[in-house]
Amino acid sequence: MKEIYLDNNATTRVDDAVFEEMRPYFCELYGNPSSMHYFGGQVQQKVDEARQRVATLIGAHPEEIIFTACGTESDNAAIRSALEVFPNKRHVITTRVEHPAVLTMCRGLSKHGYRVTELNVDGEGRLDLDELRNAIDENTAIVSIMYANNETGVIFPIEEVGRIVKEKGALFHTDAVQAVGKIPLNMAESTIDMLSISGHKLHAPKGIGVLYVRKGIPFRPFMVGGHQEKSRRAGTENTAAIIALGKACELAGKHLDEENTRVKAMRDRLERELLRLIPAARINGGKAERLPNTLSIAFEFVEGELILLYLSELGICASSGSACTSGSLEPSHVLRAMGVPFTCAHGSIRFTLSRYTTEEEVDTVIRELPRIIRRGREMSPFGRELLQQQ
Amino acid sequence: MWDYTDKVKDHFMNPRNVGDIADADAVGEVGSLACGDALKLFIKLDENKERIVDAKFQTFGCGSAIASSSALTEMIKGKTLDEALQITNQEIADFLGGLPEEKMHCSVMGQEALEVAIAKYRGGPVPTHDHGHEHEQEGEIVCKCFGLTDGFLKKVIGQNRLHTAEQVTHFTKAGGACGGCIPKIKELIAEVLGEQQKLEPKRPERLTNLRKMQLIQEVLENEVRPQLWADGGDLELIDIAGSNVQIAFRKACAGCASSSYTARFVEQKLRELVAEDISVEEVQG
Structure with missing residues (x-):
C-alpha cells in the first residue's frame, strides 16, 4: 500500500536533493567547522553557504540567522532572551492558539511572577488587534504571536501586530514554523524582531531549526558553552542538517x-x-x-x-x-x-x-x-x- | 499512534452488532456529543425475560469506543441480566486483548451503559451517573466538565485499584478538561484506598523493631511515594529511630509550601498501616 x-x-518528506546535499557530511566530510585545519574549514564554508541560503529565503542577513535544534528551541530561546534583556518588564503577550512550544512556556512563566495575556480569536480564528492594543503597555517585555496557525492555517496580520508592539517598546517574536516556505516573507521590510523556523516542515530533516534575530536587537543565549553561532547558541553545529536546511530553503524559494x-x-x-x-x-x-x-x-x-x-x-x-x-x-x-x-x-x-x-x-x-x-x-x-x- | 491490539482493530474495522432493536426490552444511553463519546445500548430478552438473546449498539466515539461497544454486545449475549451485571470494564478490555490506559474510559462507558439499561428495565434508580441526561444522580458531582459523581468515581477507583489522579482521568475522563476537580479526585483515591486497607487486616499485634522498619519501608514505597510521584514530587527515607521516622522531601516536594501537610499525610499513612505511635519528622538530608 x-x-x-x-x-x-x-512533518514533511526530505527532498531527494536535500538528502544528497547532506549525505557527504556524515562519513566523508565530518570535520568540525571550528577546527583550525582545512578539513574542518571546508565544512565551515558549507555552513556559511547554508546560512546565506536561509537568509535569502526570508530576506534577512546571514549574521541574523542562528541555527538551533528545532522550532521549539527557537521559540523558547526567543522568549527567554527577551525576559533577560528586560529584567524589569514582567508582562508577556501571546495568543490562545499558539503552538505548545510557546503556550506551555508562557503558562509556566505565569507561575514565576509574570503576567501573561493570551489574546482571543474569533470564530474564524482571527485576532482582534484592539485587544492587543488594550493589553500591551510599557511593562510588556515580549509579544510572541505565530505567523500562521498549524491546525487551521489561519494567517495573522503580523506586520500590523509588529507596529503596535514597536510603539510600546516591547520585542516582537513570531513562530513562523508553518509559514516559512509556504508564503513569502521579507525581513528587510518587517517589524519582526525574532522569528522561528523548523527544518522538517519544509523538506529538511528533523532536528534542525533557526532563530532569526534582527541586527541590533539584544539577545541573550539560551544554550551557553562554546563560541558557536557567535556565542549565541553553544554546541557543536549539526553540520549535515544545517547544510540540508540551506538546500531546503533554496528549493522552498524556487x-x-x-x-x-x-x-x-x-x-x-x-x-x-x-x-x-x-x-x-x-x-x-x-x-x-x-x-x-x-x-x-x-x-x-x-x-x-x-x-x-x-x-x-x-x-x-x-x-x-x-x-x-x-x-x-x-x-x-x-x-x-x-x-x-x-x-x-x-x-x-x-x-x-x-x-x-x-x-x-x-x-x-x-x-x-x-x-x-x-x-x-x-x-x-x-x-x-x-x-x-x- | 495508539498501540491497539489486532482484536481492537478488528472490532473497530468490523464492529459486531451495530444498529438498533425496535422492540428492545432495555435501552441504556450514556455520554454526549460534548464529551466526545456516547453509547446507546439495546438489549432483547428471551420469552421468560431471563436471558439476553440479542444486543445492538450505536456509538459516537473513537476506535476503542467502537471496539469496546462491539465487545460488550458479544460478551452479554446468552447471559442472564445478573450475569451480565457482573461484567467489569477490565473484562471488556481483556476481551479485546487490552486497551491503552488512556483509553480505558471507553471500556468504562460500556459497563456503564449496561448498568443503566438494566436498571431502567428493572425500574430501580439508575445506579451510575448518566451524563448528558439529567436523571437521578448517585452522589454529588465532582467533575463538572464531564458530569461525574463521587459515587461513580469511587466505584471505578475501587474496581480498578487506581492510585493516581492521572489514572482516574484515563479511566473516566474526570479531571481531563479544566482539571479543577483533581484535588477532589485525590481525596477520593485516599478515601477508597483507606477503605480497601480497612478490609485487609494485616497489621500484626506486636511488631519487632525489624518488622516495623520493614513495614515502614514497604508503606513508603508502595503507598506513599507513588502518590508523590503523581505530583512530580518524591521523598527519601533518612532514618528510623524507634517510632520516629525521618524523611527528606525531594523534587517538587522539596521546598513546596505545603510540605508540612505532606509530612502529616505520610504520618497518617504510617500510623494507619504500621503502628499508631509513629511520628514523622522532616529533616534536611
Missing part, C-alpha cells in the same frame, strides 16, 4: 509560486468537493486568510480519531488537529479557542498538502472520505438521526 501523505504540517498556485488549487478542490459531497461539514477558519496547503474540516456527529483510523486503513495519512493534542481528551485548544460548535469539535480533520501531493491522491480522498463519514455516522446515535432527517 502506497501511503497518501496529507499531514505535511506535522517552489514558493507552485505552493500558492498548484498546491493551493488542489487544496481548494479538495475543500470544495468534500463540502459538496458530505453534509453537515464546515471549514475551520474558512473565512480567514489561510496557508495555501492547509484544510481543517469539521464533520458533525462523528469522532475524529475514528475517521483517521479508517483513512489510515486506506493508506491516507491526515491529522485530527495538532499532533501534540491527539492524546488528549479535549478537542484541540485551537478549535476550543475558536468556539467551534460542540457538535463537530470532536470531528475535525486536518489535511495538509505539499509539492509532492498529486491530483490522484486528492481524488482518492474525495472518493473515500464521504463513505467513511457516512459509515461513522451510521454507527453514531446522533449521526443516525442526521441521516434519517435527510
